[in-house]
Amino acid sequence: MFFTFLWEVEARHRHQSLLEETVGIGPAVPKVVQEARMMQLAQQAQVSVVENICRVSAYVFVSCAQPKRIVRALSRLPGVVKADALLGASEAVLVVERHNFEALQTLLTEVQSTPGVKKISVKLAA
Structure with a gap:
């Protein structure tokens, strides 16, 4: 049970680090920058969905x-x-x-x- 808990904590840490590195979101990044980055990602996702539909x-x-x-x-x-x-x-x-x-x-x-x-x-x- 302790090893499972330790594995989950390590997995969450790796996930958070990956988000910080690739997306620019995490506790080390200011809240305003995180929100701006999330809006940018949402707009990119909408554009790619629209492009796929209109082909x-x-x-x-x-x-x-x-x-x-x-x-x-x-x-x-x-x-x-x-x-x-x-x-x-x-x-x-x-x-x-x-x-x-x-x-x-x-x-x-x-x-x-x-x-x-x-x-x-x-x-x-x-």
Whole structure:
């Protein structure tokens, strides 16, 4: 029982030290600084939640003459998460992600206007 108590005290101390080092919260930090840091962390958490909710993902099938070359070119575009050339077909497939539909449309326009792309087919991810 004594060892369990000692282990709990040590675990709490390690947890508190970790908070002080990484987050800037603890008894050694002034109360005003702690509150400001907590508000900053809360805002960051809200922004990351909003960013995850508003993402628009799609699969883009690209008909082209040279899929490997097209994949190399398209994989450099911002918003292209993954790009693969398909074997046995003159196609490539892209996984794209943008923060809204307008940005997705802009990306798809860039994909369509890439030299060597014949046509694209877009399927929105649910």
